[in-house]
Amino acid sequence: MRPCMKREGLLTRFLVFCSGSSPDLLRQCPSSEWIKHTGVGMTVLLTSVLAMVSSAIALQSVFGTPWVSLPFSLLWAVLIFNLDRYIVSSFRKQGSPLREFRQALPRLLLAVGIALVVAKPLEMEVFRTEIRQVLADRLEERLAGLERTHADRMAGIEAKAAGARRLLEKAGARRDRYYREYICECDGTCGTGIRGRGTECRTKELSYEASAREYAVERQRFDAETALLARERSEQTRIHDQARRRVRDAFSSGFLARLNALNSLGTMASYAISLLLLLVEFSPVLAKLLGSEGPYDNLLRMSENEYRHHYMRSVYEQNLDMQLRRKRQPRTKPPSSEAPTADSVADTRMKYAELRRKLHTRLKND
Numbered sequence: 435m436r437p438c439m440k441r442e443g444l445l446t447r448f449l450v451f452c453s454g455s456s457p458d459l460l461r462q463c464p465s466s467e468w469i470k471h472t473g474v475g476m477t478v479l480l481t482s483v484l485a486m487v488s489s490a491i492a493l494q495s496v497f498g499t500p501w502v503s504l505p506f507s508l509l510w511a512v513l514i515f516n517l518d519r520y521i522v523s524s525f526r527k528q529g530s531p532l533r534e535f536r537q538a539l540p541r542l543l544l545a546v547g548i549a550l551v552v553a554k555p556l557e558m559e560v561f562r563t564e565i566r567q568v569l570a571d572r573l574e575e576r577l578a579g580l581e582r583t584h585a586d587r588m589a590g591i592e593a594k595a596a597g598a599r600r601l602l603e604k605a606g607a608r609r610d611r612y613y614r615e616y617i618c619e620c621d622g623t624c625g626t627g628i629r630g631r632g633t634e635c636r637t638k639e640l641s642y643e644a645s646a647r648e649y650a651v652e653r654q655r656f657d658a659e660t661a662l663l664a665r666e667r668s669e670q671t672r673i674h675d676q677a678r679r680r681v682r683d684a685f686s687s688g689f690l691a692r693l694n695a696l697n698s699l700g701t702m703a704s705y706a707i708s709l710l711l712l713l714v715e716f717s718p719v720l721a722k723l724l725g726s727e728g729p730y731d732n733l734l735r736m737s738e739n740e741y742r743h744h745y746m747r748s749v750y751e752q753n754l755d756m757q758l759r760r761k762r763q764p765r766t767k768p769p770s771s772e773a774p775t776a777d778s779v780a781d782t783r784m785k786y787a788e789l790r791r792k793l794h795t796r797l798k799n800d
Contacts, residue, residue, distance in 0.1 A: 449475035452515070453718075454523025455730065459737065463729040470721075470728065477718045478518040484711065485552045486511030492555035514548060518718060521545065525722040527731045538723050542716065549715040553708040558692050560707060561699060568695040573685050577678060584674040591667050598659045605645070605652040612642040 446468065450457055452475030460467055489510040493503030521541045527534065558565060615624070616638035622629030631639075 446472055449479070451475065452478045452519060454478075454519045456734070459730055459733045462733055467728055467730045471730065474522055474718050474721055477714070477721070478515065478522060481518055481548075481552075481715055481718075482511045482515035484556070484714065485514035485548075488552045488555040491559045514552070517544065517548065518715075522718045522722060525719065526734075527722070527727045534723055538719050541719050545715040545719060546712065549712040550708060552715070553711040554693060554696070556711070557707050558696050561696060564699055565692050565695045568698060569685075569691060572695075573682070576681050576685070580674065580677050580681065584670065587670050588667065591663050591670065595660065595663050598656050598663075602649075602652050602656040605649040609642070609645040609649040612638070612645040616642040 447457065449472040450460060450468070453471045455471045455475075460471060486507050490500075490503050490507035493506050494500065497503050521544065525538060525541065616635070618624035619626065619638045620629070620631060620635040626632070626634050628634075
């Protein structure tokens with residue numbers, strides 16, 4: 435058959451390589467087949483490029499340096515390229531839509547997995563601002579929890595200080611009251627009304643002195659408790675500051691945290707990006723599945739059937755040659771049941787004829 439495609443550019447040959455098609459068979463096909471297979475190859479190539487960009491974004495957020503993320507992203511792109519190329523090249527048109535769909539179903543499921551893996555890092559890059567806002571809100575929420583805990587502890591300390599201050603104020607008020615009663619009694623302006631240091635004045639004086647001693651003791655207790663509460667207040671402030679630093683230092687904004695933040699957004703645009711990449715990943719298989727059977731498919735089937743026919747003939751000739759050698763080889767005690775006879779040779783030929791008939795029937799049906 436005379437080739438219809440006489441000139442092949444370097445880009446064309448590369449895209450045909452990406453599609454997993456045979457250039458030798460395409461040279462016997464019309465130009466439309468070249469266009470179809472180069473389009474499939476371009477889809478496979480663009481999918482691997484998207485995979486490289488997606489993995490580079492994801493690895494950059496993990497390692498933080500392009501010198502580490504770039505080699506791994508290239509490796510991931512080569513892996514996706516090889517998988518897509520295998521998916522496309524291993525698909526065969528069989529003339530039955532149901533059988534072709536069953537053949538394509540595992541490849542479609544594999545394409546779904548690849549598309550979902552490729553889509554997530556791209557979604558995180560598209561919604562980078564929203565993800566940062568979610569992470570900032572989570573950090574502020576944790577810090578607010580620390581502030582509430584610190585405020586509760588400080589409120590307890592202030593309550594203790596206020597209780598000690600009330601006790602001191604009560605002792606001071608009692609001392610001042612006894613002092614006023616003592617002075618008033620001694621001046622004769624209240625109480626018995628007798629001026630001078632009489633019995634009642636002396637009694638009032640003793641009460642005042644006792645309340646003054648109680649106030650002094652209460653004052654010492656208040657000063658000691660105030661100093662202790664001041665140290666406790668300073669310790670709680672130090673613990674709170676350390677907790678804030680630990681929360682800020684330990685707060686993760688890596689790949690997993692960003693992925694969780696992306697899932698918490700729940701926006702439909704995220705699903706739209708996944709659907710778009712899913713369609714891109716499906717497109718090579720769908721092109722094979724929905725496309726009509728072309729000259730390349732016929733030539734490929736003929737080539738494979740020719741190989742099967744040649745293989746079966748080689749096996750038959752080898753078996754026949756082995757039987758003839760066994761027949762010519764002299765034996766001291768040839769077992770009658772194993773000696774090759776004309777009937778066995780004829781039976782082998784009949785089996786070969788039956789195989790040829792089945793193969794021809796299959797070729798005719800294809």
